[in-house]
Amino acid sequence: MFLPPHWGTYYFTLHYECVDGTSMDVAYSLYAAPAPLVAEWPYPDRGVVGNDYRLQLTAQGGVAPYSWSLTAGTLPPGFTLSSSGLLVAEPAQSSGEFSFTVLVTDAWGTTTSQNLRLDVQDYLxxxxxxxxxxxxxxxxxxxxxxxxxxxxxxxxxxxxxxxxxxxxxxxxxxxxxxxxxxxxxxxxxxxxxxxxxxxxxxxxxxxAFHGVPQFQVDSMPDGLVGSEYQAMVAITGGNGGYNLSFPDGEFPPGLAVRTLPCAPNSSVDCKFFVGVPTTAGTYPFVIRAEDQGGLSTSRRFVITVTA
Known part of the structure; x- marks a missing residue:
């Protein structure tokens, strides 16, 4: 038995030998039709609002290449369907249950349709x-x-x-x-x-562990309203790249933080507090320094600004 591996026309010749000693060759052709065209709906069939979505629709049978189109219903907001069958959202915009019909057409013009449903959920x-x-x-x-x-x-x-x-x-x-x-x-x-x-x-x-970050100063100098101010806070240990935050207290208005190496080619980060104080007062605050590995240390400082 001959089972064609693919669709198409197959040509072959059979040789016959008769009981009377004669023989003959007979040529044949066999046409194998393509398998029926079937559209497939793979998972996932859910999207999430705010997330990107990407799904390649597929088909079996027929004659490739295939082209896809929307024939009924509505795609979810933010979604598009390309002729190659790529269903994309960048990102999904609205939640809900969306039913629609896609049509796939093969290279010979054979078509089939598939009813689809896509649930788009709220971002959780x-x-x-x-x-x-x-x-x-x-x-x-x-x-x-x-x-x-x-x-x-x-x-x-x-x-x-x-x-x-x-x-x-x-x-x-x-x-x-x-x-x-x-x-x-x-x-x-x-x-x-x-x-x-x-x-x-x-x-x-x-x-890797390189110790816990440590402040190298215990206090900061006082300042004067309207006068240039500069103070340095050095931090060592840990994995460097320290981020500063101020979880408690009030920072003097008019001052800002700058990060510079303490010296050329130094591995120590220095935080420079610079600016022109604008308001007299006593300002206690806490500085928290966190390194690139998530380790942190905190210290309380006080800057007194006089008029």
């Missing part, structure tokens, strides 16, 4: 907030999840979380003590009680 996560960490140091970060969607289920679908850390599948908290330097990119699926889905990519950087 503000941020997972997984910042960098340092080997051997406690790490804890969690996502900001919409309380209306609780309880949640989080699952790492691909990639890995840093060794030494665990992901709480209900709260989204990532915690523990990292053990290995590296860059980790877990692909996380979040599913809430209302059936909403989000797929999130995050990169978590784990750096």
């Amino acid at each position: 996560i503000t941020s997972l907030g997984y910042g960098p960490g340092t080997v051997g140091q406690p790490y804890s970060a969690r996502g900001e999840l919409d309380p209306a969607g609780a309880p949640y289920t989080l699952e790492v679908r691909s990639g890995t979380i840093p060794p030494g850390l665990t992901l709480n599948s209900q709260t989204g908290r990532l915690e523990g003590s990292p053990t290995t330097v590296g860059s980790y990119a877990p692909f996380i699926r979040v599913h809430d009680a209302q059936g909403r889905l989000a797929y999130l990519n995050y990169v978590v950087e784990i750096l």
Whole structure:
């Protein structure tokens, strides 16, 4: 039995030998028709407001290439369908259940249609907030999840979380003590009680331990209203690249912070407080310095500005 591997016309010759000793060759042709054209609807069939969406529609049978078009219904706001069958949103704009019909046409003009439904869910996560960490140091970060969607289920679908850390599948908290330097990119699926889905990519950087950041000064000089002011705060230790924040107190109006090396080719960061104070007063405040690995230190300072 001959089973054609592809559609098309096959030519072959059969040789016959008769009982009387005669023989003959007979030429034949066999036409194998293409398989019926079928449109397919692969997963995922859900989008999330605010997230990009990308799905390649596929077909089987018929004669490639295929072209696609929308024949009935409406695509969700923000979505487009290309003639190659690529359904894209950059990003999805509105939630809802959207039903529509697509038509696929093959190279011979054979057509078939498929009724599709795409559910676009409200965005359910503000941020997972997984910042960098340092080997051997406690790490804890969690996502900001919409309380209306609780309880949640989080699952790492691909990639890995840093060794030494665990992901709480209900709260989204990532915690523990990292053990290995590296860059980790877990692909996380979040599913809430209302059936909403989000797929999130995050990169978590784990750096080597080089000590805890330390301030190298204990106090700052006072200033005068209307006069140039400059004070230096040196910070050492940790992984450098310190970010300053002021979690408590009031910074003197008119002053700003500049970051410069303490000396040429120095690995120590210096924060220069510069400007012209505008208002007399006593200004206590707390400076928090955090390095690139998430380690931080805080110190309280006071600047007195006189008229």
